[in-house]
Amino acid sequence: MTPLVLAWVALGCAAVPALLYLWNSFLFREPPAMSATVSVPPISVLIPARNEELGIEACLRSVLASARVELDVIVLDDHSLDRTADIVRALGREDPRVRLESAPPLPAGWCGKQHACFQLAKRARFETLTFLDADVRLQPEALARMALFLNHSGAGLVSGFPRQVTGTVLEKLLIPLIHWLLLCFLPLWGMRHFRWSAFGAGCGQWFMTTRTAYEKVGGHAAVKASLHDGITLPRAYRRAGFVTDLGDATNLATCRMYRSASGVWYGLAKNAREGMAATGQIGFWTVVLLCGQVVPLLNLVASVGRQLSHVPGTDPRITSDELAFPLAATALVFTFAPRLFATLRFRQSWFGAILHPVAILLLLAVQWFAVIRTLIGKPVGWKGRAHPNDSPTQPS
Incomplete structure (x- = not known):
């Protein structure tokens, strides 16, 4: 492939997601604001917790501070080996809205989180259910506004994308890509106008649904082996005939998913096989992301180098190298623009944005x-548990 052809390919691979990001940025909105007259249904807040002693108290206190909504808060202790249950039990003595439940043994073929959520839904008191990860912190109006979003959208399932808090270098590089991938590669217009399962996407950190819709879908049993409910649960709803939707929760919630480089690496790897690393997709994503997000920078550097080595006056015609330079520069603008805009809008790390090709x-x-681990028969598990498809039985 000549430098000029490569420059055109890179420009196309960079421009398409950048333009889709621009379109999606107008469609990706916050849940509707509260008004004085609006009423909010009571909500059961369902929190699966396995070894969450570092954050469960902060999560619960943020939930209990919710405004204008009646709450039923259930934490399912999923065989934690730390003080998670003790902390929740103490908060339950302070506030009777908090209930601690213990997870039954994990059946074969189930992911721990999906089994915990399924058990939580059985114990919920109210019709509106929200599934919340233990590392999410809510603002006082977050639950009420999400309930309005569920009602106004006409969807069977909605999810909010919290602001992602990052600390370590690997967090700053990789975690902000959650928003970037969503807005660069999922056409939100199509998601809202068609029920195709391929348009299903969400954020597993925070879902809200109704009991009626949840039971029609089959609940988390429909995705029982999944480690990536952010994709698989919305798609299950769509296969059952429901619309799903998602909203910008940057100002309503925060979440710090991982706190170490190894946590980031293995946490993203556990989800990969149900996302970009799925069979038949990894090649496509490798080519598209390399050509659109890495090659433009390499093209620009190479083009500058070739022009610097060119002897002036030897050929008065415009050379392919001279044509490649503006193409490479334009492609690089398309590469960085969405990441920089996302950094501003979602309050992400500038360090990660500047090193976007490295990310x-x-x-x-x-x-x-993740692909290689699967091929050698050792798919990535999580929190001390093997992958649901890795063995016929699961440890508690």
């Missing part, structure tokens, strides 16, 4: 790591 290389490395 893409790391993201692809995680995907291929």
Whole structure:
């Protein structure tokens, strides 16, 4: 492939997601604001918790501070080996809205989180259910506004994308890609106008649904082996005939998913096989992301180098190298613009944005790591548990 052809390919691979990001940025909105007259249904807040002693208290206190909504808060202790249950039990003595439940043994073929959520739904008192990860912190109006969003959208399932808090270098590089991938590659217009399961997407950190819809879908039993409910649960709803939707919860919630480099690596790898690293998709994503997010920078550097080595006056015609330079520069603008705009809007790390091509290389490395682990028969598990498909039985 000549430098000029490569420059055109890179420009196309960078421009398409950048333009889709621009379109999606107008469609990705916050849940509707509260008014003085609006009423909010009571909500059962369902929190699966396995070894969450570092954050469960902060999560619960943020939930209990919710305004204008009646709450039923249930934490399912999923065989924690730390003080999770003790902390929840103490908060339950302070506030009777908090209930602690213990998870039954994990059946074969189930992911721990999906089994915990399924059990939580059985114990919920109210018709409106919200599934919340233990590392999410809510603002006082978050639950009420999400309930309005569920009602106004006409969807069977909605999810909010919290602001992602990052600390370590790998967090700053990789975690902000959650928003970037969503807005660059999922056409939100199509998601809202068609019920195709391929348009199903959400954020597993925070879902809200109704009991009626949940039971029609089959609940989390429909995705019992999944480690990536952010994709699989919305798709299950769509296969059951429901619309799903998602909203910008940057100002309503925060979440710090992982707190170490190894946590980021293995946490993203556990989800990879149901996302970009799925069979038949990894090649496509590798080519598209390399050509659109890494090659433009390499093209620009190479083009500058070739022009610097060119002897002036030897050929008065416009050379392919001279044509490649503006194409590479334009492609690089398309590469960085969405990441920089996302950094501003979602209050992300500038360090990660500046090193965006490096972040893409790391993201692809995680995907291929997950593929290789699966091929050798050792798919990535999570929190001390093997992958549901790794063995016929699951440890508690």
